[in-house]
Amino acid sequence: MKINSPLEVYQYLPQTNCQECGELTCMAFASHLIDRSIKLEDCKPILEDAYKEKYQDLSELMAPEIAEVIIGVGEHAVTVGGDDVLYRHQLTFFNPPAFAVDVWDTMSQSDLIERVTFIKDYKKFYVGRFLTLDMIAIRSVSGDPDTFKHAVTLVMEHTELPLVLCSLDPAVLQAGLEVAAEKKPLLYAATKDNWQDVYDLVVEYNVPVVLFAPDELDTLKSLAITFIENGCKDLILDPGTNPQGRNLRESFENFIMIRRAGIKEGQKEIAFPLMAVPMTAYMTNDDPVSASYWETVLCGVFTVRYGDIMILHSIEPYALLPEMHIKDTVYTDPRTPVKVDSRVYKVGSPDKDSPVFVTTNFALTFYTVESDLASNEINCHLLAVDTDGLGVEAAVAGGQLTGKNIADDFKKSNFDFSDKTSHNIVIIPGLAARLQGDLEDTSGLNVMVGPPDSGRIPGWMEKNWDGK
């Protein structure tokens, strides 16, 4: 964005402190606009005619350096791009890269349906929510428009996920658009050879498009300028993802150069989301495990360095899990507090015979333990000790998790064992085993030592907890 202080933003706001947005003052609203934790449209008065000009000016000033492009419609629509910084600690990165897993038009009908279903259903629980896959990329391998159209139709019958239609033949793309246009798929791709025909499709069907110029940044920029000047704004750039050796390094450099030009140098004509294609790993590796590993590695490289949308092939869990996690790692907002409130939480519907567990208030630790308990239907109480956001092992080593802290935090939560339990037992994490004596002395409770990983609590319960 072209503006960086709340005071500058404030000049454009109604300055009435009406509080409709939920903030106490327009200045507070302005500071949230600067850190992008609120939308300008949350200010209802500024949408009125009287402020029309200021609204337009401010929208322009606040637009992210990298354009945002929306693919798909409705609740599954994916937004890519929108970044304002080169390094996440400078603010945060916005819109995690969209992972599009491929299918192809020469698959048998049953294989295709099975694969699409797998992709749309794949999920991994993490810190209070599920990590999932975002899109389906349909590749035309046959080169035949009707075959492609059939595959697109079939995919759409089985998922609402947004689509990438992949072919360098405009006739094939058109066949796909004829059935999928209203879902606003992403077209892949316009190249230096086919761009005029693809341009026509983009205009006729009003869809976003990838401009693909492998290893040729001049051509890529020329394509972008030509499309922009002729009214197309929903562009994604693919400078090519070379899978190996020095060519891979060149691809890596290209991503960095384009993003630096967009964010640091304000080169608008190249400030678009970038597509990486880790799937090219399959063009060099014959062994499926090696190919899948290498694809995961490429996905990691371009998730860290500026890929905004990726085409992936492997659906092996050992590829998908680290891919989804590295995306979350890089796009987690570093400004968000990582602690949960320190108190006793109820998991399920505990009664007096239910166990009482202890963990720390580090969000990751807490949610992991809480979900392990909930998922295994263990009704219990769970204390999140205030360790200042440290995990169990670090907090024990650093003295933030002690017998006294645990006893104190139970008291602060008004959790009286003689009243809330029939057993007077507390279970501490296996990694805090050395606190057992200390806690017994300070609290007078019976202290049991649980397993070192909360994933093993169900097994531990079977052996050690008879429901007394």
Added chain:
Amino acid sequence: MTKKITLSKLNGLLKDMEVEALEGVTIEGDIELEMDAIGGLNPQLAYMLGQETAQIAGHLINISQLLGYPVDQLLSKPVNDDKQRMIKPMELNRSTFQVNKMEEWTNEIQEVTLGASSSDGGTRKSIITVGGENALPYYFDSPMPHRNHITMDVFDMPIGMAKAVKSNYEDVMDSPAEWAKKNVNEFGADMVTIHLISTDPNIKDTSAKEAAETVADVLQAVDVPIVIGGSGNPEKDPEVLEKAAEIAQGERVLLASASLNLDYERIANAAKEYGHVVLSWTQLEINAQKELNRKLMKQCNVDREDIIMDPTTAALGYGLDYAYTNMERIRLAGLVGDDELNFPMSSGTTNAWGARESWMIDSPLKEDSDWGPREYRGPIWEIITGLTLALGGNDLFMMMHPASVAVLKEITKSLHGSLARDTVDISNWVTTKV
């Protein structure tokens, strides 16, 4: 010059291509009709006129406007159409891409050498240098003088480890020397790390003297540079590392580690006295890293070329976001001029094996999709953890699984530009048959 022109007239003119027939208009000099010149044309008008004639029309209008005809006003009749129709562009607007190098990166990262050959008072056959960068890793701004290196773990006693890891070491677990040899000869380790964990009073309380003998065995067994790690017990480590430093005199090992929660001065002094490098270890906190480095340099008089940092590694999914950003901030601070942070970095990448995804047989959560075979999950967890930190600026990796080592080497060498591989034609990846 106040004559107005109507649409029908203009259309008529264009039909005939009789440009000169515009009454009262004289066109003087050479005027080229170029596509670029239609920039100011109203696209709706262009569409109405048809693409064939649009270019000429556009130019005509430009000329007419120059001469004072309010044609644009006249002709821009509103077209009720959501999709604004465009003229089909005929040619690419040729442009060149250019971007500047980072001028702010003026401060070089310290070069540090590990291992000493016989000419320098040691017995190592290979010497490793890390650091020396003037840019973020693999950036085009400045060549990265040294590739990343990997040191593989050896423990001084059999320990519990993930099944996928253990299967590689079962035959050597009782002998640190054999273990070290296997790491170098079979798994391509650049270095080995001997972890003296049995010295912890809560484990075996092995004496410092006995531990030093293990170090001697390892130095005897391999000729690569080594890292010596304590048990992590802050009371015992200084003594253990002093003895180990002594027995390894002149070998320029990396002593792991000095930290704020133990007597770092003893570690620093041991390094100085016996000619080693200090690993300056802090826990995910850039200011603590600055403080410890400052203390090592100012208070303990450790030379700059004898310091490597370990700002702590957290596993993918378990705090890697902090570890990565912490390293990237440290490296960027060093590059723009912070002389308390411009040291090479080392990562305990083995920590990746603490993530349950790397070792658990399946998800403990019923709602999760299948996690697949853990034999493949573990190594890739270690790879992605290491790779992320490599991109953030980490130089040296302490690792565990041979497959992880091989793949991390391949990717870091590729990005470094030091790995020749065949060129693949990716221009038609779309039709790849897999």
